[in-house]
Amino acid sequence: MTHPDPPDRLEYFTRLWVQNQRAVAAFIHMSLRDAHHAEDVLQEVAADASRNFGRYDPARPFAAWLIGIARQRLVDHYRKQERQRAQLSQDVLDLLDQSYAEVAEEVDDRLVALRKCMEKLPEHHKLLVNRRYGFDDPLADIAKSIGSNAKAVNAMLTRVRKLLADCVQQRMEATHD
Amino acid sequence: MTKPLSDKQIDQLIADYLAGSLSAADRPAFEAWLRSSPEHPRRVARLSMTGFCIREVCHDTKADYLLDALNQIDEASGPAQLVTLHNLNPSPWQRYRIHAVWGGTIAAALLLGMVLTAVLLPSSNAPNPQEIVENTPNKPAASTPPTPRGFTPIAIPVATLTATHQATWGGPASAAPAQGDTLTSNQRLTLTAGFAEITTNRGAIAILQAPATIELLNNGNALRLHAGKLVGKCDSDSSKGFTVHAPGIDVVDLGTVFGVAAGADVMTSVLVLDGSVTVHPESPAHIATEPVVLMKNHAVSIQPGTSVLQKLEVVQSHRGQRAGVELQNTIAREEFEALSDAVSSRQARWVSYQYGLTQDPALVVSSRRDPPQSSDARSGQGRWPSTSAYLLRGGSDHLVYESIEQTRSMTLSVWVRINALPEKQETLSALVVSDQWKVDRGAIAWQIVEKGNAIKFSLSPGNSDPSRLAAGDLVQDVADGLGLEQYQGEWIHLAVVYNEENSLVTHFLNGQPLQRQKMAFDSPLRPDRIQLGNWHGYASDPRGFNGSMDDFLMLRRAMTDEQMRELYRIGSANKAGASNTDSGN
Incomplete structure (x- = not known):
C-alpha cells in the first residue's frame, strides 16, 4: 500500500490522526500522568507525525506508529524531568511501557465500557467523580462541601476508580469471550 | 524469603505509584511484583487507563457542551475561526479540555488551517434580512433614561442573586455579590468565571455564563446585557415582559425561555428555546423599527447599529464536527439548553446535600441511594x-x-x-404505610385524605387481629386545609416530623410547617418494612397513590423547621424542570 498523493495525503493523515489520536493520548497520559506535560508531548507527537508522515508504512497500524513517536518524545521529556523517571528501574519501566501501549490501543472500547460502568454508579459517586475529574475541584473543596476530609474523599475516589477499573475489565473480557 | 504482598498492599502500591508518591522504601517490593508476572504491568496499565478514561468521560459533560457551543456561537456571530478562545477566561478544567481539543485537532488544524482560513473568509454577499413573523406586540419598557447631571440615582432592590456555580466577579473582592444578596437598580456586575442565576423581583430568571457583564435596570423586570451570554426564563404571569436590552436589540419575553449572546465585537444573537419573544431592533437613528415575534427555535442575529435582523439556522451541534462553512449563520441550540440547565447547579447542590445526608447516621432510607426491596412502579x-x-x-x-x-x-x-386525587372523601391515598400497619404497635401510616384537603399521620396501637381495631383506636394527627388539588401536576414537597422529646407532630408543605400538634404515644415507633404509594393494594381497601414520587427520605430523628426549610430550598427544582409533562414512558 502506498500513500495517496497530496493534497489527498493531507486528508489521509488528518483522518488517521483523528481516528488514532486518543490512543496515543492515552499512552502519553499513562506514561506521564501530569496532564499539562502530557498535552505538550502530544502536541509534539502531532507535529512530528505530520512532518514525518512520508515515512509511515501504511501496512502497520497507525496507532503503533504514533506510539513509537511518542516513546521518542517521552525519552526527550524524561531527560528534562529526571526525577520523575527515576522512580522505577529501566527494565520495569519497559515492562510498563509495553503494557501501556497494548492497553492504549483499546482506549475506544474501554471508553465505551467505562461510560456504561459509570452509569451504574450511585448518584453520589457520580457526583464525586465528576466534580473531581470533570471540574477538577480540589479534594479539600469537595470534602468541605460534604462535611468530610480530603483524605477520606481521596480514599473514596480510589475505591471508586478501582470499582470502575474492575467493571471495565469485566466488560472487556465479556466482549472478547 | 520475602513475604508475598497482600492484595491490599498491592492496591496501595499501585495507587501510590500512579499518584507519583511511591516511596523509595516501597520501590523494590513494587518492582519485584511487577517483574513476577506479565499480568502485573497490565494491571497497572489498566488502572492507569481507567484514570485517563474517567477524565475523558467526565469532561464529556454539559459544561463541555457549553465550551464547544460557545465556540460555535462565536463562529456564528463573529469572524469565523476554527477554534475561538479569545473571549474565554477558562477555569482549570476548561483549560484541560481546551488542551485536549487542541491535542486532538492540532495536526488537523495545522494541516487544514490554511484551507479553512480561505474557505471561511467572510462572504461578501451579506445575507438578506429575513423577517420571521408575525404581529406587532408590546414595545419593551424603555431603557434606563439618561441620568440628569447632578442627580444620583437611588439604588432600588430589583433582584436577588439566587444561585452561583464556580462564580468569580470582576472588581474588588469586597464588592463581589454573594448568593442570596439583593441586587439593586443600576448595579453593574461582571462575571469573570462560572455561572450565576439572578431572579428579578417579578420572578424572571436570568442565568449568566461568564464572561458576562450586565446592568440591572430600575423597573424590576429588565436588565442590560453589555456582553456575554444569558438565558432568560419567564414562567409566571408577573414576570412576563421581562426585557433584556442587548447591543442593537431589545428582547421582550412573553412567557418563555430564550437565550441572548452579545459582545463588543460580535453580533448579538437571540434564540428562543420555548414559547415566544418579541425582538425590537434598535435603529441607528432611533427611528422606531418594527418588532418581530420569534417563536420556538427561531433565532436571529443583528449587527448593532444596523437594525438589520439576520435569520440564523438553529442547529444541533456535534462535538468534534463543528469546524466548517455550514456553521456560518447558525446557532447551536444545545448551548443555550445547557445554559438553561445551568440552574442544575441547584441539582448538583441537591445531590451534594443528599450525599451529605448519607453521612448522617440517622438516615434510614433514601430512595436515591437505596433500591426498593420490591417495586411495581414505573x-x-x-x-x-x-x-x-x-x-x-x-x-x-x-x-x-x-x-x-x-x-x-x-x-x-x-x-x-x-396526577389524581381520590374522588371520595373517605378514600385514602397512601404516602408511607408500615407493612404491619394496625398489627404492630407503633406501626405508621402517612396518608392523603379528604380528597387532598388533608394529610394524616397515624400510629397504630397494634392488634393481632387488625379487623378488631377501630378507627378511634388509632393515634393520629391530621393537617387539613391543604387544598392539594391546586398542586396537581406540580412537584411539591411533603414532610412530617414526629419528635418524641416533646411529643409533637409537625406537617410540612413545601418547607413550611403547616400544623404542629401534641401526639402522645407511649411506645417507640415501629415502621419496620414500609410501603410507599399503597398498602398491599387491597381491592377492598384501595389506597393507591396516583402520581410520581421522588427523593423519599426517612430519618430516625426529628428534623428542625430550619433544616426542613433548607431541604426544601436546596431540593426545589426550577419550575421549568418541575412542570415537565410526565408520560411515564
Missing part, C-alpha cells in the same frame, strides 16, 4: 431535567423498603407530583 420524569422518579398509577402500584425496627423520633420527606 420510571417517570424526575423533578430535575435528567432524572427519573417513581411513577405510581394508583391501583396496586407500590414500593417496598426495609426501614428500621423501631425509633423514638422520625422524619418522613418526599417530593410528589399528584
